[in-house]
Amino acid sequence: xxxxxxxxxxxxxxxxxxxxxxxxxxxxxxxxxxxxxxxxxxxxxxxxxxxxxxxxxxxxxxxxxxxxxxxxxxxxxxxxxxxxxxxxxxxxxxxxxxxxxxxxxxxxxxxxxxxxxxxxxxxxxxxxxxxxxxxxxxxxxxxxxxxxxxxxxxxxxxxxxxxxxxxxxxxxxxxxxxxxxxxxxxxxxxxxxxxxxxxxxxxxxxxxxxxxxxxxxxxxxxxxxxxxxxxxxxxxxxxxxxx
Numbered sequence: 699x700x701x702x703x704x705x706x707x708x709x710x711x712x713x714x715x716x717x718x719x720x721x722x723x724x725x726x727x728x729x730x731x732x733x734x735x736x737x738x739x740x741x742x743x744x745x746x747x748x749x750x751x752x753x754x755x756x757x758x759x760x761x762x763x764x765x766x767x768x769x770x771x772x773x774x775x776x777x778x779x780x781x782x783x784x785x786x787x788x789x790x791x792x793x794x795x796x797x798x799x800x801x802x803x804x805x806x807x808x809x810x811x812x813x814x815x816x817x818x819x820x821x822x823x824x825x826x827x828x829x830x831x832x833x834x835x836x837x838x839x840x841x842x843x844x845x846x847x848x849x850x851x852x853x854x855x856x857x858x859x860x861x862x863x864x865x866x867x868x869x870x871x872x873x874x875x876x877x878x879x880x881x882x883x884x885x886x887x888x889x890x891x892x893x894x895x896x897x898x899x900x901x902x903x904x905x906x907x908x909x910x911x912x913x914x915x916x917x918x919x920x921x922x923x924x925x926x927x928x929x930x931x932x933x934x935x936x937x938x939x940x941x
Contacts, residue, residue, distance in 0.1 A: 700733070700806040702799065703912070704819035705854075706843065708826035708836035713856040716892055717825050717884075718812045719747040723897065724909035726781035730807040733772065735799060737814030739786040744812055747892075750775060750783050759788035761798050768801035782806070786814060808912065821851035823883055828858055828868040837878055852883030854908075859888040860922040871919075884908035887922050 707714035718734050725732040736744035739759075745751050750773045756766040768784075775781040784802075786795055795815040803809060811819055822843050826836035836853070843850050855871040862868045875882035886908070889901045903920070910917045 700803045700809045702809040702819045704816045704822040708832045714825045715743045718810045720905035724905040726778040732808045733782045733806045735811045736785045737812045758786040762794040768798040821849045825854045852881045854884045857888045858922045
């Protein structure tokens, strides 16, 4: 039976969908049968980010109407054969998504629920950017999840730039997690190519480490500021200030 995990963005653009996609790629590459449940019922963002746009035949909306079985409302990734996406396009009914996941859960090792099907998930992670507006929003989301009885297993700090940390413009991920009173689960670097569908080896390294942590392995978190020290790091920091 799959481990079902809920991912909540602190605010729009924090990157819960990208995080689910990256973890899905990393888990599938490691041989774990993984399903991403795309909670964006208006545009199917996970389908696009995963490279499966317009590949769906059925969605959760069709499943709710009885037009297909839950398994038919999944899309297999063309390259990562162990990765599937279940779109909710046209259906904002969380209970329908929950029921669909229940029917297919035994087929997978991990189910990553992007902003949907929270009630059937065993734990939740909140995704935040390292900036004040997002951190404030994360605090509110964490409180709401806990008040609703969810187990908040950790914080994911996304779009981290080591140069901004060293320049004192943003806090360290560990400091952010401590301020929010939740464990720091993962750190992902700022990568301006992700929104174009490109997954750099540098970024995927972070996702592979996070995937290992999801599987219960004792893996240390990386230090995104490491590449911004020394003379070369100083140059990169200066270049980032001009972007």
